[in-house]
Amino acid sequence: MHIWRAARIAALFLVWSAGLAFAQDVTLTSRDGSVEIVGNLLGFDGEFYRVQTDFGDLTLDGTGVLCAGPGCPDLESYVARLQISGAATAGDVLMPALVEGFGLRYGYSVGREDIEQGVVRYTLTHAEQGRLAGEFVIRSGTTNEGFADLLADHADIVMALREVRTNENALAQEAGLGDLRRRGRSLVVALDALVPVVAPDNPVARISVPDLARVFAGEVVNWRDLGGPDAPIAVHLRDADSGPGQAAEDLLMQPAKLVASDTATRHRDNAGLIDAVMTDPFAIGLAVASEPGETKPLRLSGACGFTVGATRRAAKTEDYPLTMPVLLYRPGYRLPKLAREFLAYVAGPSAQLVIRRAGFVDQAMERIAIADQGERFANAIGQAGAETSLAELQRMVRVLGPMQRLSPTFRFRAGSTVLDVQSQSNVQLLASALESGEFDGKRVVLIGFSDGAGSAELNRGISLQRAEAVREAIRASVVNGSLERVSLEVASFGEALPMACDDSAWGRQANRRVEVWLREDAAAAEPEDQR
Known part of the structure; x- marks a missing residue:
């Protein structure tokens, strides 16, 4: 606790002192001259000005204003700069590979300079124009150091192997960086x-x-x-x-x-x-x-x-209990266009091969046939309790047999109804697939499972509620399309398909999950316990 108080004071002092040392006076005037804003330039991303004023921090579209004053940037020679800091597990190999992959895909010539131990600078130059477009600096250290750099205004993106801590998030909000737990502030790049x-x-x-x-x-x-x-x-x-x-x-x-x-x-x-x-x-x-x-x-x-x-x-699938997400956290202010394009590339399909070649588990959605899940079903039969009858197991196989499991799995934070950070990312992944029409004419079934504590009937009800909660989260995330062409259903089998032993907290947590199953024929019979 004392360490974080010291970090908080240091971070806020650095932000404040940086403002004193580098504040640049600008006057932004609307093109018709009717509005004039005076303040200190906090940043310019090639499109928008971020200005500290008496009314708070404001972001203004550069196409609608004229800039005057010593702090005004040179619009013709603007270079996007992005500072990435955090876990060396991501910074040593994964992020450099993604920067190079991004440059190759979008026609940039990429140069690398090792500044010092654990710090590299990448330059992205327009291959045809020969003009420098951006500089990305990657600092490889620890997750803690990444969040500290963000607070001290020494990083725009944090590489993390864990979720942001409550105290880190509180400090970020106090520093004007926004709520890092809000939707869109984190991105699961890989696993x-x-x-x-x-x-x-x-x-x-x-x-x-x-x-x-x-x-x-x-x-x-x-x-x-x-x-x-x-x-x-x-x-x-x-x-x-x-x-x-x-x-x-x-x-x-x-x-x-x-x-x-x-x-x-x-x-x-x-x-x-x-x-x-x-x-x-x-x-x-x-x-x-x-x-x-x-x-x-x-x-x-x-x-x-x-x-x-x-x-x-x-x-x-997060069936392995010690799986950890590789996360990128970004603050609440607008990043340069080149940085936003890079993040879109990282989250898109083109980056998945790069992620796999770097030795990490990618986020591309996979289909798993029931024939490839023999060990899971053998375990279910071998560990079936007194309340899990042969008839129930047969019903489960009958329902799941014609379908394929999709790799995204949803789990909740321990003792909570809130999805964990990886599951929140999976909500966006599945919502994007639904928006793109990937599952049009098909049935997507969210199936809830539970641990073995309590009665089988109660567990089926609880696991169904979890599946319904995931469905609502997915529906809320589909904003650019319609679900009319796909059947998004829920079902539950309670404790009938355990992933781990119930003799430990991690085992029970692994068993409490919602899986995604896909059937090509949307006109087929409904899941037998759909509600």
Whole structure:
């Protein structure tokens, strides 16, 4: 808490002092001379002026005003500048690849300059005109540093491996940057995952999530307790202020109500963690799946026998419990046109191949045939409780059999009816597909599932309510089209298709979800428990 108070004071001081040092007087006059605005120029994006006035910060269309004063920009030689700061997991490889892909697609000549350790500058030059169009500076550090840079006006976009914290968002609002939790302020660019890794000759192949948390908390200290040799466990984690380090706390430790051990060896980067694990046969680390090195990843399991690995598909559907989104946060003011075009490219289909080649899980929607989900259905049969009858399982297979599962999955924040950040992104992804007509003439069915706590009948009702909540969120997000040509339905099967064991908080959270299923023939029979 004291750290954030200090950060808040420092950030606000920097913003204030920057205003004193660099404020530039301008007078903006409407072309008919009837309106005149005097203030300090805060920014110009090539189209709009952002001016600090006695009436607050104003944004004005440059085509409608004339600018006079020492702060007026040179309209003929304007260069868009964008500062991107945050998690090195995104900044080292992913964002440079996306900048280069953007330049290639839109006809810019892209140059790279390494300014200092962790800081690179990209220049985008019009290939035909030979004129500099933009400069993108990428600072690779931590998620914390990215938000601090945003508050200090040293960044326009934050690369994050977690959602913005409540105190960070409050500081952003106080600094005039807007509510970073509002729709449109964040973009899920890609997905990564945390994966437990060991040396290749370690005989252990799987570990339960509760045991994994206990290992990193220092409660399990010998491999013998995990089915391995009688040897002490050496624990390796990323720095606590790094994106992967904070994701480990959020996804693994907090649900188990545990805290990482002070004896764990911390690493500034993933490469250092991987090297430490590779040179110690009795080490275990929590690495990012996009950079596993030559280590052996462990599959996650539970007492009921379920296992899941950090595969691309498991991460994309969020069936893998330690999946983490790679987010871009942007403030509430208008970015330069070139920056907006870049963000549109990042969110579009052209960038998905670039994201995959960079080693991350892309956001392109995939269809998964029921024939490719045999393990899931085998688990459902093997773990069916007393209240999940054979008839109910047969009904589920009968309904889902003619359909395909789509990769987006919706989950809610723990103990909340609010969709998590990845699910909010999936709402936009599905809404865009519906607006584009991709599913015209088809049936899109949102199917709710639950954990096994409580009665089966109650769980079916709760999971149906979740599916209905997702449907309403999608309908509210379809603003440029109509849903008349597609059948958007809801159904529920409660606890009949678990993704994980219910013996841990993360397992129950994984089971509480809404999946998307697609049937090509919209005229086919309705789902049997549609309401």
